[in-house]
Amino acid sequence: MDQTPVLSLSQVSKAFGAVRAVREVSLELHPGEVHALAGENGAGKSTIVKILSGVHRPDSGRILLDGEPVEFAGPGDAQQAGVAVIYQEPTLFPDLSVMENIFMGRQPRSRFGIDRRAMRAAAADLFARLGVRLDPDQPARGLSIADQQLVEIAKALSRRARVLIMDEPTAALSGNEVARLFGVATTLREQGCALLFISHRLEEMFELCTRVTTLRDGAYVATDLIADITPDDLVRRMVGRELDALFPKQETAAGEVALKVGRLTREGVFTDVSFEVRRGEIVALAGLVGAGRSEVARAIFGIDRWDAGSVEVDGRRLRPASPTAAMAAGLALVPEDRRQQGLVMDLSIERNIGLAGLAAVRRGPLVSRAAERRRAADWAVRLRLKYARLADPVNVLSGGNQQKVVLAKWLARGPSVLIVDEPTRGIDVGTKAEVHRLLSELAGSGVAVLMISSELPEVLGMADRVLVMHEGRLAAELSRAEATEESVMAAATGRSAA
Numbered sequence: 001m002d003q004t005p006v007l008s009l010s011q012v013s014k015a016f017g018a019v020r021a022v023r024e025v026s027l028e029l030h031p032g033e034v035h036a037l038a039g040e041n042g043a044g045k046s047t048i049v050k051i052l053s054g055v056h057r058p059d060s061g062r063i064l065l066d067g068e069p070v071e072f073a074g075p076g077d078a079q080q081a082g083v084a085v086i087y088q089e090p091t092l093f094p095d096l097s098v099m100e101n102i103f104m105g106r107q108p109r110s111r112f113g114i115d116r117r118a119m120r121a122a123a124a125d126l127f128a129r130l131g132v133r134l135d136p137d138q139p140a141r142g143l144s145i146a147d148q149q150l151v152e153i154a155k156a157l158s159r160r161a162r163v164l165i166m167d168e169p170t171a172a173l174s175g176n177e178v179a180r181l182f183g184v185a186t187t188l189r190e191q192g193c194a195l196l197f198i199s200h201r202l203e204e205m206f207e208l209c210t211r212v213t214t215l216r217d218g219a220y221v222a223t224d225l226i227a228d229i230t231p232d233d234l235v236r237r238m239v240g241r242e243l244d245a246l247f248p249k250q251e252t253a254a255g256e257v258a259l260k261v262g263r264l265t266r267e268g269v270f271t272d273v274s275f276e277v278r279r280g281e282i283v284a285l286a287g288l289v290g291a292g293r294s295e296v297a298r299a300i301f302g303i304d305r306w307d308a309g310s311v312e313v314d315g316r317r318l319r320p321a322s323p324t325a326a327m328a329a330g331l332a333l334v335p336e337d338r339r340q341q342g343l344v345m346d347l348s349i350e351r352n353i354g355l356a357g358l359a360a361v362r363r364g365p366l367v368s369r370a371a372e373r374r375r376a377a378d379w380a381v382r383l384r385l386k387y388a389r390l391a392d393p394v395n396v397l398s399g400g401n402q403q404k405v406v407l408a409k410w411l412a413r414g415p416s417v418l419i420v421d422e423p424t425r426g427i428d429v430g431t432k433a434e435v436h437r438l439l440s441e442l443a444g445s446g447v448a449v450l451m452i453s454s455e456l457p458e459v460l461g462m463a464d465r466v467l468v469m470h471e472g473r474l475a476a477e478l479s480r481a482e483a484t485e486e487s488v489m490a491a492a493t494g495r496s497a498a
């Protein structure tokens with residue numbers, strides 16, 4: 001590439017105390033390219049994003065804008081320079097309309113005040129440029145995450161952003177929404193924007209990106225043309241070793257029914273859901289985002305009430321709407337939204353892992369700190385957690401490593417029925433295989449596992465049976481042999497009868 005990059009980093013380093021998050025990393029973003037930033041959990045990707053967007057200042061090294069050194073004293077400076085970040089879950093003002101969110105503080109004015117007609121036209125124009133349909137007058141409240149991201153992208157465009165950074169934007173999107181986002185990204189690239197794209201899904205990097213820069217343990221590994229490398233090459237660059245099988249599913253004989261859900265209904269959310277999970281089985285709950293899978297899980301675990309039906313664990317009926325009763329019966333739920341439901345952010349890693357399983361480390365009325373620490377250390381190794389000290393608060397961990405702490409917290413409890421909602425979302429390829437092996441081992445040891453997953457390869461690779469939900473109902477039950485990409489998608493989109 002002979003043009004000058006719009007934005008680049010040269011030999012940039014950043015440490016947090018003893019943690020050297022980014023070490024002498026260089027990165028060039030050219031107009032008209034989608035550049036992937038790859039690396040395992042804790043490799044330093046988000047730190048790079050924060051340096052590019054003016055949130056963190058590098059300890060050493062330079063940021064160059066159009067080839068000239070710049071300093072971003074804060075996010076405002078980076079924004080001024082045309083750098084915009086689209087986060088996985090944007091934070092719009094719910095009570096304002098789509099167009100007010102876009103033009104916040106910069107509304108077009110006429111002699112009589114804010115010119116709503118001009119604002120509406122400008123918003124419509126931005127959406128037309130992006131090739132998407134959204135109503136400028138709609139309130140932001142109630143927009144899907146995918147639509148909220150589009151509002152953020154429109155906002156960035158309206159500010160004439162030249163560099164768009166997307167930090168794991170696809171993690172919470174459905175297949176169609178990902179396709180739409182990729183369409184928008186391609187349009188922006190063709191219009192001359194530079195895009196930096198972060199994802200843990202290899203296929204996405206290969207579909208969308210032109211080049212990829214890989215980080216490992218904060219250090220720069222390589223920048224490659226996507227066309228020149230294979231997914232295996234990329235994994236090797238990220239992990240620094242060969243990977244074992246990604247779906248190490250053990251064959252197990254199914255035992256007694258451990259979880260029995262009968263005609264469970266929550267009005268307006270899901271209807272007449274019945275199924276069983278036996279000891280030793282991994283049953284996947286598949287379906288599109290919004291089909292009601294997480295809602296069923298939350299109701300089973302007692303977080304949400306249900307209107308009709310029953311849940312039995314080991315033959316005993318559960319008291320509705322009581323997570324305490326569910327836990328006492330041997331049920332565990334690893335929630336989808338881990339930050340809000342899974343962790344106490346300013347408590348230490350070891351205390352967070354200990355939280356759900358206090359009984360196991362309790363001697364008399366006291367919790368043994370030594371036992372808690374040993375157990376936390378043991379799980380940290382098993383899940384390849386990247387941390388400085390177990391006494392550090394979980395909020396200093398990278399996003400993916402926080403996910404691992406939630407997993408550890410529930411796995412450490414030794415449940416008899418484990419419900420995992422998107423167990424590997426945000427988790428890097430190296431650890432994904434590890435999590436799959438753990439789930440498989442747990443099932444092998446007699447745990448009944450109900451796994452909600454939007455990743456078809458994970459569903460097909462791990463499940464003994466696949467239940468598919470469509471619009472709040474079970475649309476199909478498929479054996480491991482019957483479950484294929486086509487059969488699951490057909491049921492998930494309502495194209496096949498139960």
Ligand SMILES: Nc1ncnc2c1ncn2[C@@H]1O[C@H](COP(=O)(O)OP(=O)(O)OP(=O)(O)O)[C@@H](O)[C@H]1O
Pocket residue numbers: 016017019020021039040041042043044045046047048386387396397398399400401426428
């Ligand atoms: N504010 C902070 N204080 C202390 N350590 C931090 C802080 N922010 C990041 N770190 C550490 O820096 C390292 C890199 O973290 P970063 O969030 O950049 O990783 P990442 O590649 O984005 O990971 P993931 O894929 O899990 O999101 C991690 O070890 C993390 O714990």
